[in-house]
Amino acid sequence: MRVLVVGQGGREHAICWKLRQSPQVNEVYAAPGNGGIASIATCVPIEATDIIELADFAESLRMDLTVVGPEVPLTLGIVDEFQKRGLHIFGPTRLAAEIEASKVFSKEFMKKYAIPTADATICGSLDEAVAAVDARGIPCVIKADGLAGGKGVVLPSSRDEAIATLTEIFESRKFGTAGSRVLVEECLSGEEVSVMALTDGKKVVPFAPAKDYKKAFDGDEGPNTGGMGSHSPAVVLPAEAAAEIMKKIVIPTVQGMADEGRTYSGCLFVGLMLTADGPKVLEYNCRFGDPETQAQILRLEDDLAELLLRVARRNLGETKLTWKKEASACVVVTTKDYPVGGSKGHEIIVDPMDDDSVVVFHAGTAKKDGKLYTTGGRVVNVCARAATLSDALAKIYANIGRVRFQGARYRTDIGYRALGQRAANAAT
Ligand SMILES: Nc1ncnc2c1ncn2[C@@H]1O[C@H](COP(=O)(O)OP(=O)(O)O)[C@@H](O)[C@H]1O
Ligand SMILES: [Mg+2]
Numbered sequence: 001m002r003v004l005v006v007g008q009g010g011r012e013h014a015i016c017w018k019l020r021q022s023p024q025v026n027e028v029y030a031a032p033g034n035g036g037i038a039s040i041a042t043c044v045p046i047e048a049t050d051i052i053e054l055a056d057f058a059e060s061l062r063m064d065l066t067v068v069g070p071e072v073p074l075t076l077g078i079v080d081e082f083q084k085r086g087l088h089i090f091g092p093t094r095l096a097a098e099i100e101a102s103k104v105f106s107k108e109f110m111k112k113y114a115i116p117t118a119d120a121t122i123c124g125s126l127d128e129a130v131a132a133v134d135a136r137g138i139p140c141v142i143k144a145d146g147l148a149g150g151k152g153v154v155l156p157s158s159r160d161e162a163i164a165t166l167t168e169i170f171e172s173r174k175f176g177t178a179g180s181r182v183l184v185e186e187c188l189s190g191e192e193v194s195v196m197a198l199t200d201g202k203k204v205v206p207f208a209p210a211k212d213y214k215k216a217f218d219g220d221e222g223p224n225t226g227g228m229g230s231h232s233p234a235v236v237l238p239a240e241a242a243a244e245i246m247k248k249i250v251i252p253t254v255q256g257m258a259d260e261g262r263t264y265s266g267c268l269f270v271g272l273m274l275t276a277d278g279p280k281v282l283e284y285n286c287r288f289g290d291p292e293t294q295a296q297i298l299r300l301e302d303d304l305a306e307l308l309l310r311v312a313r314r315n316l317g318e319t320k321l322t323w324k325k326e327a328s329a330c331v332v333v334t335t336k337d338y339p340v341g342g343s344k345g346h347e348i349i350v351d352p353m354d355d356d357s358v359v360v361f362h363a364g365t366a367k368k369d370g371k372l373y374t375t376g377g378r379v380v381n382v383c384a385r386a387a388t389l390s391d392a393l394a395k396i397y398a399n400i401g402r403v404r405f406q407g408a409r410y411r412t413d414i415g416y417r418a419l420g421q422r423a424a425n426a427a428t
Contacts, residue, residue, distance in 0.1 A: 001022070001024045001026065001063060001068065001309075002025075002029070002061060002064050002065075003019055003025055003028050003065045004029045004030070004031060004057070004063045004064055005019070005028065005029070005031075005037075005041070005066075005069065006031050006048050006054060006068045006070070006073055007030075007031075007069025008032050008033055008037070008069075008363075009069060009070070009290050009363045010291055010330075011291070011293045012030060012250055013036050013361040013381075014361050014381075014383075015027050015067055015297070016033075016037050016040055017305055017359070017361065018300065018304040019305050020041075021267070022156055022305035024305050024306060025305045029038065029042045029045040029057075029063075029273065031043070031044045031045075031047075031054055031057070032045055032046060032047060032048065034363065034364070034365050035348075035365035035366045035367035035373070036361060036372075037362065037411045038367050039367075045316070048068075048069070048073050049073055049076060054073075054078065055081045055085055055087065058345070063088075064088060065090065065305065065312055066088070066089040066090065067089075067090045067091075068089065068266075069290075070286060070287060071100050071285065071286055071287050073148065074091050074092055074094070074097040074100075074266075074286050075098070075286070077093070078091070078374055079092060079093045080093050083132070088313060089312055090308040090311055090312045091267075091287065092265055094208040098255075099257065099262075099264065099284045099286055100286040100383065102145055102304065103144070103145050103146075103152075104122050104181050106284050109253075109257075110281060112206075113252055113253070114252075115248075115252055115258035115281060115352060116184040116277075116279065116280045118188050118273075119185070119291055120143075120185040120186065121136075121183070121184045124180070125170065126170040128169065129142070129169075129184055130188070131162060133162045133163070133184055134157075136184060137265045138156060138157065138162065139155060139156075139157075139185070140156070140162070140186065140187050141155050141184070141185040141187050142155075142156060142166060142184055142185075143182060143183040143285075144169055144178050144182055145180065145182060145183070146175065146178025148175045148178050148340075149226075150226050150336060151175075151339075153224065153351060166182065169182055184267050188282070189273070190273045190274045191237075191417065192214075192272065192273055192282070193274060194209070194210050194212055194234070194270070195207075195209050195237075195242065195245050195246075195249075195250065196210070196267055196269045196270070196289060196292065197246070197254075197267070198266075198267055198307065198311050198316065198319075198321075199254050199266070199268055200265050200310070200311050200316040201257075201265045201314060202300045202314075202317060203316035203317065203319070204250055205319050205320065205321055206242070206250070206321070207267075207321065208233060208300075208323045209242050210231065210234055210292035210296055211232075211235065211237075211418060212229070212291060213227065213228045213229045213411060213414055213417075214226075214227055216228065218411050218413045219413065220417075223339055223340075224333075224339075225339045225378075226378060227378075228331075228411045229330055229331045229410075230289075230291040230292045230295045230330045230414075231328065231329035231330065231393075231414065231418060232297050232327065232329075233327060235418035236274070236417060238363070244278075245270070245272065248279075249270060249279065249281060250268065253268065253270070253284070255348060266311060267286075268284065269284065269285035269289050282316070285376070290363075291332055292376075292379055294330040294381050294383050295330045295383060296328070299328050299385065300321065301322035307319065326386060326392075327385070327387070327391075328386075329383065329389060329392045330383040330396075330414075331381070331396050331400060331409050331410050332363070332410060332411075333378075333379050333382065333410045334395060335374055335376055336406075336407030336408075336409055338409070340428055342376040343374070343376065343407060344364075344373070345374065346405045347371055347373055347405060348372040348373060348374060348380070348403065349372075349403075349405070350402065350403050351402040352402070354398065355384070357385055358382065358396065359382075359383045359384065360382055360383070361380065362381075364376050364377045364378055364379045365379060365380065379408070380403050382403060383396065384396045389418060390419055396414075
């Protein structure tokens with residue numbers, strides 16, 4: 001099988017790494033890929049958003065399967081274009097990807113299908129939004145409607161901050177048309193978890209739950225980021241709660257999308273808050289999580305190529321996934337200034353890890369003349385699997401110093417919200 005992976009992050013490196021282990025796969029291509037992917041796949045210099053070029057490339061090489069990592073090409077209709085040409089591709093169509101691309105759409109959808117989520121007011125102007133903030137009071141949550149690269153959600157700590165945020169969105173057009181509407185949302189509290197499932201539009205196959213750590217600094221301080229680390233199992237999510245989320249949230253979502261004429265196929269990611277009133281949806285994503293996927297893939301026993309092809313063929317049947325009982329974790333090493341700024345061009349040295357079970361996935365790296373350089377943001381992911389989560393994290397932290405570049409930074413407390421929880425949850 002010849003497979004193309006679209007994207008250039010740690011998630012895509014992990015996907016390529018796992019695809020390479022499939023006995024069915026003999027060629028892996030990545031567009032555009034990164035410095036680490038380049039050592040296990042053929043990287044082609046086509047941006048993930050150049051849909052027509054990607055489709056031309058896949059068609060010319062008679063690609064058996066294309067796997068899309070990031071959300072932007074999905075929301076631009078990459079799946080529709082490939083399907084039109086009769087090419088197998090893993091991911092939702094443009095209409096289905098709206099579930100991530102518009103928080104207004106997903107909020108109205110959840111309301112219509114009685115899927116538990118935070119109460120919210122949809123606002124189309126600054127005045128409406130200020131009135132909604134005043135009606136709700138502080139704390140509340142302000143969310144730009146469209147894609148904002150993880151920067152479109154603010155939890156203001158005062159009315160002044162709320163108004164400043166809304167003014168930036170509506171008057172300064174900080175997010176362009178992605179901020180033409182906002183949600184002013186009830187602020188929930190509880191533990192956050194990520195639940196993912198593969199679906200062909202009918203069948204839903206749950207992925208192992210994971211937990212990610214979004215804040216930039218230790219102790220969950222500082223701004224939100226794309227994700228600083230993750231682990232699987234989530235530990236904070238007992239098996240019964242995971243089953244209830246499948247029944248009350250994930251399956252009704254897939255059914256609802258089919259009823260809307262937006263049949264959803266691919267990976268459905270649900271970000272949840274486990275509140276005192278039960279789990280509530282914070283948001284949907286229309287693709288695998290990053291960095292959750294890196295941890296999950298280390299636990300997956302099954303052949304990823306076979307699984308993704310079944311989804312692409314709308315043919316999941318009775319597929320069931322098998323997960324290693326061991327735990328896995330991922331710690332993200334970033335540039336000094338992440339998530340603001342964009343320092344790049346520093347040479348990266350990766351010394352061999354002292355343990356075979358430690359895997360380094362690359363994100364913001366590029367290879368030039370045999371050397372690796374940072375391209376900014378999240379640079380590499382150091383991941384490991386071990387009998388317990390503490391052991392996996394200990395292996396990662398014992399090796400993380402072997403990845404060296406100027407300004408390298410990482411959180412030292414990934415896993416802290418889960419450690420100390422009962423080991424009985426370990427199989428979830
Ligand atoms: N209603 C809410 N109550 C409390 N925190 C929230 C709420 N909605 C979002 N958040 C916080 O903001 C983060 C980002 O919000 P999310 O809806 O996932 O948007 P995105 O990932 O697109 O930035 C969440 O991970 C969560 O920590
Ligand atoms: Mg999110």
